[in-house]
Amino acid sequence: MVESIHVEGLSKTYNGTVKAVDNISFAVNQGEAFGFLGPNGAGKTTTVSVLTAQLAPTAGRATVDGIDVFQNPMEIKRRIGLVFQESTADSDLTGRENLELAAALFGVPRAEVRARVDSLLERMQIGDAADRLARTYSGGMRRRLELAVGIIHSPRVLFLDEPTLGLDPQGRAGFWRYVQELRKDHGMTVFVTTHYLDEADQICERLAIIDHGHLVATGSPSELKDRLGGDIVTIRTARVDPAVEAALKAVPGVASVSLQEDAYRVKAPRGEQLIPALVQACTQAGVALTSVSLKRPSLDEVFLEFTGREYREDGVTATDRAVRIGQVSQAFGRSRR
Amino acid sequence: MMRELGALTRRELLRIARNPQAIVTSLLLPILYLVLFGQAFNLNNITKLSPYPIPPTVFLQLYRGAPSYFSYFAAGMTGFVAVTATLFVGANVIFDRLFGTLKRTSASPATPTVIFGARLIAGSVQPICLAFLVLGLSLLLGHVGLSGLDVTASVSALGAVEIVAAIVILSVMFASLFIAIGFSLEQPQTYFAIVNAINLPVLLTSAALYPWGILPAWLKSVASYNPITLAVNVLRENLFAGASAYYPYSAGVYLLGLFGWALAMFILAVLLARRALAPRH
Numbered sequence: 001m002v003e004s005i006h007v008e009g010l011s012k013t014y015n016g017t018v019k020a021v022d023n024i025s026f027a028v029n030q031g032e033a034f035g036f037l038g039p040n041g042a043g044k045t046t047t048v049s050v051l052t053a054q055l056a057p058t059a060g061r062a063t064v065d066g067i068d069v070f071q072n073p074m075e076i077k078r079r080i081g082l083v084f085q086e087s088t089a090d091s092d093l094t095g096r097e098n099l100e101l102a103a104a105l106f107g108v109p110r111a112e113v114r115a116r117v118d119s120l121l122e123r124m125q126i127g128d129a130a131d132r133l134a135r136t137y138s139g140g141m142r143r144r145l146e147l148a149v150g151i152i153h154s155p156r157v158l159f160l161d162e163p164t165l166g167l168d169p170q171g172r173a174g175f176w177r178y179v180q181e182l183r184k185d186h187g188m189t190v191f192v193t194t195h196y197l198d199e200a201d202q203i204c205e206r207l208a209i210i211d212h213g214h215l216v217a218t219g220s221p222s223e224l225k226d227r228l229g230g231d232i233v234t235i236r237t238a239r240v241d242p243a244v245e246a247a248l249k250a251v252p253g254v255a256s257v258s259l260q261e262d263a264y265r266v267k268a269p270r271g272e273q274l275i276p277a278l279v280q281a282c283t284q285a286g287v288a289l290t291s292v293s294l295k296r297p298s299l300d301e302v303f304l305e306f307t308g309r310e311y312r313e314d315g316v317t318a319t320d321r322a323v324r325i326g327q328v329s330q331a332f333g334r335s336r337r
Numbered sequence: 338m339m340r341e342l343g344a345l346t347r348r349e350l351l352r353i354a355r356n357p358q359a360i361v362t363s364l365l366l367p368i369l370y371l372v373l374f375g376q377a378f379n380l381n382n383i384t385k386l387s388p389y390p391i392p393p394t395v396f397l398q399l400y401r402g403a404p405s406y407f408s409y410f411a412a413g414m415t416g417f418v419a420v421t422a423t424l425f426v427g428a429n430v431i432f433d434r435l436f437g438t439l440k441r442t443s444a445s446p447a448t449p450t451v452i453f454g455a456r457l458i459a460g461s462v463q464p465i466c467l468a469f470l471v472l473g474l475s476l477l478l479g480h481v482g483l484s485g486l487d488v489t490a491s492v493s494a495l496g497a498v499e500i501v502a503a504i505v506i507l508s509v510m511f512a513s514l515f516i517a518i519g520f521s522l523e524q525p526q527t528y529f530a531i532v533n534a535i536n537l538p539v540l541l542t543s544a545a546l547y548p549w550g551i552l553p554a555w556l557k558s559v560a561s562y563n564p565i566t567l568a569v570n571v572l573r574e575n576l577f578a579g580a581s582a583y584y585p586y587s588a589g590v591y592l593l594g595l596f597g598w599a600l601a602m603f604i605l606a607v608l609l610a611r612r613a614l615a616p617r618h
Contacts, residue, residue: 092356104343
């Protein structure tokens with residue numbers, strides 16, 4: 001496999017004290033969709049900023065498309081596409097003018113500009129609004145315009161920094177559909193940061209989980225979930241008692257038991273079949289149950305496993321999340337792994 | 338590089354053209370000055386109150402060869418609008434940073450010098466246009482029963498070139514200065530506080546408004562080096578017959594001094610733009 005992005009011992013410290021990224025190393029293969037996962041402030045945007053030659057690192061080295069990021073930043077800027085988490089399109093220009101400007105800045109041959117702009121406008125479904133000022137666009141249209149601007153020069157590597165932040169579920173699904181189509185057509189490498197676990201699960205072939213500037217796990221979504229060792233049964237009791245943990249561990253079929261955030265996390269290959277025995281074990285230990293829940297392995301569980309903390313998506317309701325999962329799954333026509 | 342410069346300049350010009358409110362606002366100030374201030378302060382009217390005739394040479398000394406205060410003032414206003422019309426050029430840099438468009442541009446392969454250059458070209462167009470509009474309006478006012486600009490010299494081709502050069506260089510100088518400030522600040526409030534602190538002192542230490550003949554010596558010394566003074570000296574020497582006798586140097590020398598100012602501001606702005614657009618540390 002040819003590496004598209006190679007990062008070695010990368011660190012970034014702000015003001016000499018705040019370690020945003022701490023000695024991380026990873027590689028992304030050519031044509032791969034690689035997800036960089038973590039909560040707000042984990043170091044995702046800092047890593048993207050360094051890899052796109054906008055931020056100087058404190059230590060380490062990195063190559064993108066075989067070019068040293070720190071030795072040749074201008075060449076890096078020519079080769080990559082970048083979609084920021086915030087809107088960067090010029091509100092006072094039309095969608096078409098924004099794309100024409102980007103085409104000129106990224107050196108798209110003059111003879112190709114018109115055809116490429118028209119094609120992208122159509123593909124992103126903003127052709128009808130092409131000659132309207134960008135300030136009149138909806139959130140979804142602006143995101144699609146951002147994506148079009150990011151790929152106008154057919155980059156070999158596309159960086160997406162939390163590109164669906166603030167989009168509604170339908171908008172997110174549409175956005176990822178375009179990205180997948182582009183990957184299929186151009187074979188471009190996609191490096192995406194997100195804190196939406198379900199999106200990462202659906203879109204990325206491999207993931208890295210970053211927390212407090214450290215890489216805590218890398219692998220494909222299914223590899224990471226396999227490392228959990230099966231289903232997770234979460235048991236909450238009236239009080240925490242060492243006898244409960246011992247009783248749960250003694251239940252045949254239980255792979256492991258741990259106490260996290262006042263709840264016992266029981267790993268077992270067939271969790272649903274084990275629930276009666278687990279309930280009975282607690283009762284026999286003399287502790288009253290307050291709740292029992294079963295979770296199939298998901299990236300939420302992976303995150304909890306590797307960071308010891310529950311993953312919380314800021315401002316996303318359970319309903320929104322459930323709808324989004326459905327929308328994303330629908331967009332790709334496959335079930336969750 | 339030229340293609341990137343052209344595309345970014347076009348973008349800046351489109352944005353100016355699409356904000357007509359800003360254009361109207363920038364026109365309002367010079368019109369008010371010409372129609373109200375310039376008319377009210379026409380010191381030649383003092384002859385109406387004086388019981389003795391005032392020799393014309395007194396006024397010529399007062400206005401350094403200009404036939405009237407308004408004519409003297411009109412040349413000063415032409416220089417001053419080059420300053421007021423460039424005020425927003427730097428603010429746009431800050432707003433672009435806040436709204437993310439500067440981030441997009443600096444993530445492209447366009448060099449910081451090109452990004453700055455496009456802003457400078459577009460940012461100088463408006464003050465240059467406005468300065469010539471002030472000259473035209475000043476001439477027009479004389480034909481509608483008000484005090485107007487009275488060009489008493491026959492302006493040579495070289496003189497016309499010097500006038501255009503003075504307006505262009507002055508506009509470029511102040512556009513550079515305000516862009517430099519825009520690149521080094523992050524908050525619009527701070528920007529406006531600073532430009533206000535620059536704007537008025539620059540005007541009030543120049544020879545744009547004051548009749549030169551009655552200026553205190555110390556203010557004359559300060560005003561002599563003021564870039565607005567240097568520019569309006571070039572205009573006044575060329576527009577008024579015999580005015581050169583009231584200036585210690587020729588218009589070319591003042592133009593050279595103005596060029597020095599502009600070069601210094603240009604270099605400062607390029608350095609600050611490069612620092613602001615370089616990968617952050």
